[in-house]
Amino acid sequence: MAMKTTGAQPPEPGGTPLLQLRDVSKAFGAVVALASAELTVYRGSIHALVGENGAGKSTLVKIIAGLYQRDRGEFRLDGEDVDFDSTARSKDAGIAVIYQEPTLFPDLSVMENIFMGRQPTTRWGGLDRSAMRERTSALFRRLGVTIDPDRPALGLSIADQQIIEIAKAISLDAKLLIMDEPTAALSGVEVDRLFTIARALRDEGRGLVFISHRFDEIFDLCDRITVMRDGSYVSTHETVDVTAAEIVTRMVGRSVETLFPKTEGITPGEVVLDVDGLNRHGVFEDVSITVRAGEIVGMAGLVGAGRSEVARAVFGVDQYDSGTVIVGGSRLRGGDPRAAIKAGIAFVPEDRRRQGLLVDLSVGRNIALVLRRRLAAWGLIARHREDALAARWSRTLQIKARDLDVEAGTLSGGNQQKAVIAKWMATKPRLLIIDEPTRGIDVGTKTEVHRLLDQLAQEGLAILMISSELPEVLGMSDRVYVMSEGRVTRELRRDEATSETVMTAATRMEETV
Structure with missing residues (x-):
């Protein structure tokens, strides 16, 4: 994780900062969202703001954007004290926020x-x-x-929607642009285009704040990094003077020995999932994979390779044209998620908010959702059974929530992911299919999710893990299937899987050599 920036060196900071916040606090009743936050951004620079979920980044951004007003502290723009009581005043002052999902x-x-x-x-x-x-x-x-x-x-794609928001900001002559997780739903090509635009805006003399959990992007794009933890300012660094491992340690307040706590030497058991010759016209072709009990099998590939589509077909969300899916020795009927659940398959989808959770329902109700029929007596839900089930799995997965009656949509990204996993683990599955397990989750919670997956595998669960983060695939998988353009191009053992072998297979480079 010893990343260094590859971009051009920014000018040394000097003169009046474009944006300066010092000792900023914000509380909502008894809950302190910000205790003592600081952020200083100069013109002609791209400044990363990092921290775990719950560190206070979003609250700080909302104060800058005029959605919230600070309780205490200094807030200056171009050297002048400001206090925005609305988003309109913030925009009029030259501030624009580009969110992960634009609202056009x-x-x-x-x-x-x-x-x-x-x-x-x-x-x-x-x-x-x-x-x-x-x-x-x-x-x-x-x-x-x-x-x-x-x-x-x-x-329009998310990428094009973000470009429109940036165009709007330029038309308003915004001098400060804040990008909040702008790349979470973008392909590699779209990320490259966004970064080209961001660098051009920096070179025009604008200031940019970039919020992301992806360290490769931060070290590629940003000139400086400010770290927050538990609602407070920790430190600011020139990107060229620090490594990702050092930033992680400052973010979580402890040394992260490894992000991928994978137990070695576990002998896999019997084959749980056997997919043979699966085809869906125009989407994927002749896909054959196996997953054994106690094994984490990774699926790698570029965006559009067909990995998620294969997972959805195996679970029965999507139909397939031909081929077989065998779970525990029995052939599974295609296009029938209920049959998949009955056979012992659990599916954590890529988009946890839209497909994995009912965000307006409570955390407890979400956890018990799949088993509600079993928890019913004479057609009525036995609330005490539902509560007991939800409480047990919430404790097991260490879901951080005030209580189980809060809406699932109010949880952090990492705790939402844990709630989705808890919902499926309550069904006692034999196979877990998990798509993008740590997307949009901070580095500390990523480690918790990785540790959980490793523990489940040790307990005998078969896991099929799809991830666009290559270090995650390499760090957590016992075997790796690489897909390209709808086909499995290579199967790699753990000792064979490297960045080079995976990317070669993902781009079919071997075929051109």
Whole structure:
């Protein structure tokens, strides 16, 4: 994890900071979200803000954006004291926030979204669509992207939606842009495009704040790093002067010996999952994989390789055209998730908020959700049984929540993931399929999830793990299947799996040599 930045060296900080917060606090009743936060950002720099979930990053950003007002502390913009009581005042001052999932008006066009509330008009007072189209096209040329100004926002990729938000910020002449987990749903190509734009904005003299859990991105893009822990400021570093391991230690307050606590020397048991010749036209072809009891099998590949689609087909969410899925020696009927659950398959999907949880329901109800029929008596849910089940699995997985009656959507990303895993572990499965187990989770909680998966494997659970994070695949897997363009291109033992062998198979480089 000894990463160093590869970008051009930023100018040494000097002069008046663009943004300066000192000793900022914020409490919600008895809950202290920020105890003593600090952040100093200079023009012409990209500044990373890192910390575990719950460290206070989001609260600090919301204070800067005008959603919250601080209780105490210093807040300066361009050397002047400011105190925003609304998001409108923050925007007027030149601050823009680009969120992980932009909130555009889907039925309006791209250009209407960019100029919402300030559309150019003709001399007669009508909407000047021609001028709006011309200005939008000029913004996109400046950003080096090609997006039709007249197309509806509905159906745009997350990456293009973020570009539109950036274009809107530039049109408002924003001097400070805050990017909150902007790459979580982007492909490698889309991330590269976003970073090119971010560097161009930096070179124009703007200040950028970049929030991410991905250290490779932080060390590639950012000039400086500020670390937060438990609502307080810890330290700020020049990126070239620090390693990822040192940042992790400051984030979690302890030395993280390894992010991947994988127990070695465990002998796998019988085959639990046997997929043979699985096909779905235009999606994946002739996929054959096995997973044994007590084994973690990783699935690696580039975005669009078909890994998630195979997992969904095995679980029965999606249909497949031909092939067989055998679980515990019995053939599983395709396209039937209930049959998959009955056969002992648990499936933690990639999008935990939309597909893994009912975020408006309580944590306890989510954990007991799959087993509600079994917990019922005479058609009525036995609440005491539901509570006992949820409490047991919450303790087992160490879910951090005020109580089990709080809405699942209020939990941190890591605890939401634990709740989804708890829901499925309550069914006592023989096979766990987990897609992107630590996406959007801070580094400390990642270690907890990895430790949990290792423990489950030691207890005999068969685990099929899909991940876009290559270190996670290499660190946690006993075997690795690599997919490319819908096909399994290679199976690798743990001692064969390296960054080079996986990427060679993922890009089919071997076929061109």
